[in-house]
Amino acid sequence: MDLEEAFQLVGEFGGHQKRMVAVLVLLQIYMACQCMFIVLIGAVPEYQMEAVTQQGGDFTQTVTFKQDVSSIVTEWYLVKEEAYKVSLAGSLFFVGVLVGNVLFGPMSDKIGRKPIFLISLFLELLLAYGSALAPNYELFALSRMMVGMMNGGMALVCFILSQEYVGKAYWALTGTITNMTFAVGIALFALIGYYIRSWRNLATAVNCPGVLLFFFCIMLPESPRWLYSQGRTAQAEKVLQDFARRNGKGSVILKLRKTPGTTGSEKSSAGLLQLVSHRVLRCRTVVLMYVWYACSLVYYGLTMNASDDKGNLYLTVAMYGLKVLNASMPFMVFCLTGVSAGAMGLLLPETFNKPVAETLEELSAPAYQRILDTQVHLLADEPLSKRRGSESE
Known part of the structure; x- marks a missing residue:
């Protein structure tokens, strides 16, 4: 059977997959805290400069902070x-984050989702504790850059796993929940910062939940979609059979058919350049880049400006940048960018419920898409036992 047909057999979004996705979704809170970290620990309290006369008549200036605020500034x-x-x-x-996305994305395609995900998460935890213990600004800035690299790579693979563990009918759901939870994480970070005012203690506190989630992530399986795309169908079958057992489907025997371009001499050497050289991928890459740009423009444009507000930084409303929305022009730019990005998203196959290819060869094979579409349609309309009986006849 085909991979999508197998997912419908073992459960597209059963109880086991819900638990796995829940772990990945909760990681979004941890990632949000790391992304917004500088907003609170970089707070600048009111201060005054005082001239001090030293021996010899030289003048030096000293900084006196009027508020008792613990931040890297003070x-x-x-x-x-x-x-x-x-x-x-x-x-x-x-x-x-940019470097991590560029490096760890292709690495997860070649090595596997799970090892890259766990390595980047583990290193991010270590480096984040390094930020909390940094003795000077130079080491702090270096640790933040390394944390960003691990965060970018881990966040990318985390999102991919939340999609590849479930059937395609639930991709929109898991993707939406993932991004919504990131927004919740921003609000929770503000709440934690309200009660933990020491920036070093805050850095330690927001890192501790990541340690707990790391141990849960160790038990996650490899992506069956990645295994299937690499021609490792036997391992993909075992993962899917485990899904069926944990979803209460009992012992299921399934046989995935080989996909073109994944075995023997037919295996293609896909690389980063395929995103611009392949006609279909080039169009989809441009669309996705613009959509991501629109999301980042609104998301970080508002939240990162919270540190410039003169109100209470720890109020959730302040974290969404009301000062920016007071001006009509930025608001209109954000609005039009979001609407246009949503319209461009209609060019992607998922929005029309079309089958999604697992390999580059399938991407250019209309015959495969017609077969896949027919199989999924028949499976949805007829009981599996009835369809098997008709096929044997």
Whole structure:
């Protein structure tokens, strides 16, 4: 049978898959805290500069903070000429996210989803604790860039796993829940920051849930879709059979058919350049890049500006950047960008409930898509036992 047909047999979104996806979804809260970390620990309280006369008649300036605030600003006196270092630390984090996405995405395609996911999560936990213990700004900024690199790679593979563990009918659901939980994580980070004012204690506290989730992630299986795309059908069958057993379907015997281009001399050497050289992938890549740009523009454009507000940083409303929305022009830009991104999303096959190819060869094979579409339709309309009986006849 085909992979989608197998998912319908073992359960597209059974109890076992719900538990696995729940772990991945909860990780979004941890990732949100790391992304928004600089907003609270980079807070700049009111201060004044005082001139101090030293021996010999020289004058020096000292900084006196009017508020008892614990942040990297107050600890390392990042004001005046040194103020740029706060934004620099935040920017370095997202530079790391970019590098992590570029590096760990292809690595997960070649090595596997689970090993890359676990390695990046483990290293992120270690490096995040390093940020909390950094003795100076230079080591802090370096650790934030490395945390961003691990965060970018781990977040990418985490999202992919939340899709590949379930049937395609539930991709929109798991994807939406994942992104909604990230927004919840931003609000929870503000709440935690309200009660934990020491920036080092805050860095430690928001990292501890990640340690607990890491142990749950160790028990997650490899993606059956990745195994299938690599021609490792026997291993994919075992994972799917385990899904069926844990979903209460009992012992299920299934046989996945080989996909073209995954075995022997037919195996293709897919790479990053396929995103621009392949006609179909090139179009979809442009669409997805624009959609992601629109999401990032609104998401981070609002949340990262919260540190500039003069209100209470720890109020959830402030975290959504009301000051930015007071101006009509940015609001219109955000609105139009989001609407246009949603319209472009209609060009993707999932929005029309079309079958999604597992390999590049299938992507260019209309015959495969017609066969897959017919099989899924028949399976949805007829009982499996009846269809097997008709096939044997």
